[in-house]
Amino acid sequence: MMNGKQSSLLSSLFTMLFLISSFSNVLAEDKTLLRHVSATECKTCHEEIYSQWKASMHANSTALKDPIHGAFYNAVVGSPEQEDLKKGGKYPVCLQCHAPTAAKDGKTDLTALPVYNEGVNCVTCHTITAFKGTKKPEGGLQLGMKAYEFSDTSLQGPGTNHTSPNWQHPIFQNTANPAIIKTNAVCMGCHDKRKNSNKVALCQTGDEIAKSAGTTNCLSCHMPVVNGKVDHSLMGGHSAKMVGKGLVMTMTSSFSDAKTLAVSIKLANQLPHNLPTGAPFRNIFVKLTGFDKEGKEVWQSSQSHPAKDDKQAMLMYHLGDDKGNAAPPPKATQVLGDTRLKPYETRELKYSLANNNIAKLRAVAYYDLVLPGMKKKFPKPEHKGLITSNIIAVTELEVK
Ligand code: HEC
Ligand code: HEC
Ligand code: HEC
Ligand code: HEC
Ligand code: HEC
Structure with missing residues (x-):
């Protein structure tokens, strides 16, 4: 049996516990806070x-x-x-x-x-x-x-x-x-x-915009009016269609002599920020292919990946360590280079093709969310979309 003193002690203990628990509930989720x-x-x-x-x-x-x-x-x-x-x-x-x-x-x-x-x-x-x-x-x-x-x-x-x-x-x-x-x-x-x-800049869309001369309102592109309402999809790198909007790729060719075809690809950034902008591992690369009259591939600008064998066609942010080797964003101590297109920049890629059987040229631009070396970090089938190089622009030319 409890005496009066004990029971009042117990009840005040319960009251205290109740108060503490309801107070911590308030701390956990105060519905009155927006x-x-x-x-x-x-x-x-x-x-x-x-x-x-x-x-x-x-x-x-x-x-x-x-x-x-x-x-x-x-x-x-x-x-x-x-x-x-x-x-x-x-x-x-x-x-x-x-x-x-x-x-x-x-x-x-x-x-x-x-x-x-x-x-x-x-x-x-x-x-x-x-x-x-x-x-x-x-x-x-x-x-x-x-x-x-x-x-x-x-x-x-x-x-x-x-x-x-x-x-x-x-x-x-x-x-x-x-x-x-x-x-x-x-x-x-x-x-x-x-x-x-290490004070190395990773993402810097704001600084890129500040350097650009044109219109700078993010919402005009990223929150357009669709079906009478402001769109909240906020498309960016995860949409190849959106990335494609930023790039106009065109191509011209001429015979510099009887056997050499000179090809010029122009990459025009339509945006007031870098292309690609955002996370430091976003990248774009371009591949040029030549076809003969039968439609057979007879020339390629890159045998493996432009990052290895056609560096002019690789638009990326190069982060490195003290020794000048490539380094991941958290460990980088310096910027080794930045070949992304600057706001409204037009870049020219030049090729010289020693083959006069070429009847058609096709240039394809691809976008990747992550750099080639990072792809092995995402082996799961459900992450395939994150490591697929998506086509963002194509241009073709009949060679006469
Ligand atoms: C009971 C219905 C209802 C709920 C729930 C509701 N809204 Fe609304 N809200 C409306 C209506 C109706 C309008 C007027 C125009 C429209 O339909 O967009 C509106 C307009 C708005 C606007 C535009 C205001 C302006 O200045 O033009 C914003 C922003 C908004 N709501 C945000 C929210 C957010 C955020 C929430 C959740 C936290 C929310 N609403 C929940 C009905 C609601
Ligand atoms: C990244 C920031 C951001 C987020 C997240 C966001 N909004 Fe908005 N929202 C905006 C901005 C900015 C505008 C106004 C754009 C303009 O008028 O140009 C807006 C406009 C609106 C409007 C007015 C729509 C119209 O057609 O004028 C409503 C309603 C609204 N938001 C509701 C919501 C609701 C509901 C959510 C969550 C499901 C949400 N917003 C999430 C930034 C945001
Ligand atoms: C509270 C912070 C915050 C605000 C405010 C905010 N964002 Fe973001 N935004 C993020 C983060 C974080 C991500 C990256 C999410 C991820 O990939 O994990 C992101 C991603 C994005 C993306 C990339 C989508 C993609 O496909 O990769 C775009 C575009 C974007 N935001 C535009 C905007 C615009 C425009 C506004 C202003 C209307 C805005 N954001 C406001 C934090 C914010
Ligand atoms: C003229 C249209 C336009 C304007 C203005 C614009 N953007 Fe973009 N933005 C794009 C397009 C197109 C892309 C896709 C290409 C890319 O990723 O660079 C993009 C991509 C992005 C991404 C995706 C980055 C990622 O890692 O996936 C972010 C974040 C972003 N913009 C933020 C902004 C902010 C913040 C502003 C305003 C300060 C802004 N943008 C102004 C068109 C625009
Ligand atoms: C100032 C805001 C901010 C802070 C702080 C921040 N991030 Fe982000 N992060 C973003 C935004 C915004 C994006 C979307 C791409 C862009 O615009 O740069 C992003 C994208 C990323 C991505 C790419 C995601 C994707 O879907 O591809 C990674 C990875 C990432 N952040 C990691 C981190 C880590 C780890 C930290 C902390 C050490 C961090 N971020 C701190 C804003 C931030």
Whole structure:
């Protein structure tokens, strides 16, 4: 039997336990914070935008969902299912862009809340109230979530869906914030630039844009209006069609003498950023083939891969170590070269073909998400799409 003192002690212990557990539930998922609202809650009314987003790399940006990011994250940082993970004694910077909601909560176990594994979700972008820039006032970089200010109570919209002067969003507070939601500011915290721990620039779309003279609004290309709504598919390297939009490849030929055919291929970058831009291992290569009258292949610009035997036709970012050997992005200490097309650049590739049986020429440009040497890291059949060299442009010429 318990006496009165014991039972009141026990009941206050229960009260305390109850308080602690409900408090930690609040910490784990406070539904009143906009940042913890799942994309599935927006899906009810914004179904089309939801499906576009769901198939995009933004919805698949975490180490648990993107196999390429996952491979690097596991190697450089550790398991995305571990809490209190540190990289060099610090909170892993990757999460600031690849798992923004976890970064806002300072968590590293991406299974702790479903919204952590939603990656760059609706409320990540639609709660940004200000862009502070990626340079810290005291020097160094502030990236991803650190580059922005957020609202945890009101959605930020472009203001273009208000049907009356006193329009209100049916379930959330909404602020029309075109300064952020209609400009590059909404993208630049995550897409400006990033360096590895040796201060070697890895991704630098922002710097590339800054050097370009033309139109610089990301949204005009990356978020076009489709069927009357702003498209949220955010196509990039994972769509060969999108990459193909950036390149116009043309070809001319002439006989420099009776037996030598001189061929010129022009590669014109249509974009205000590099082609290819983004992750440092994206690359494009071109192969030229000559056919005789019967359609038989009689000449090839490359016997193996242009990276080995036709370097002019290889558009890539070369990262290296101190000895000048090729190095992966996390380990690179220097840039050995950069043959990607600069904003709006036109590059000429020249070939001299010692064969006068050629009746037709075909140039094919391919895009790869990863460099040839990295492909063996993705042996699984379901990752075939990530290591396939996709055709992004073709040009043909009858030789007369
Ligand atoms: C109950 C239905 C409903 C839900 C749930 C809902 N919305 Fe909306 N939202 C609307 C309607 C209706 C509009 C008006 C125009 C339209 O259909 O796009 C709108 C408009 C918007 C706009 C444009 C505002 C502007 O300034 O032009 C944004 C941004 C938006 N919603 C984001 C979200 C997000 C993010 C979520 C989830 C967190 C969400 N909505 C959930 C119904 C909803
Ligand atoms: C919170 C950070 C963040 C914001 C804000 C953001 N992005 Fe991204 N974006 C990412 C990350 C991370 C990836 C890479 C996901 C991956 O491949 O793992 C990505 C990928 C992309 C891709 C590449 C898709 C592909 O096929 O590889 C494009 C294009 C893109 N973003 C454009 C934009 C544009 C335009 C904006 C502004 C409207 C924007 N992003 C805002 C973080 C962000
Ligand atoms: C990468 C950032 C980003 C993400 C992620 C994102 N949005 Fe948007 N969204 C924008 C931007 C930027 C605009 C405005 C573009 C413009 O008006 O040019 C926009 C526009 C909208 C609009 C207005 C549509 C229209 O036709 O004018 C709605 C509604 C909306 N978003 C809902 C959502 C929902 C729901 C999700 C998640 C399923 C989502 N957004 C995810 C950046 C984002
Ligand atoms: C004129 C149209 C256009 C504009 C403007 C534009 N882009 Fe792109 N972007 C493209 C095309 C086409 C591609 C595919 C080719 C490539 O990957 O370089 C692309 C690719 C990308 C990728 C994919 C990189 C990867 O690794 O897969 C990102 C990220 C990106 N753009 C971000 C931006 C940002 C941020 C802005 C604004 C500062 C911007 N773009 C402005 C057309 C454009
Ligand atoms: C400043 C934001 C930011 C940070 C920080 C960041 N990334 Fe990324 N990451 C991106 C964006 C944006 C892309 C998409 C390609 C592009 O535009 O560069 C990307 C793409 C990648 C890719 C290629 C994914 C694919 O689908 O091909 C890998 C791998 C990657 N990041 C690894 C990492 C690792 C590992 C870290 C941490 C050590 C990290 N990233 C930190 C923004 C970031």
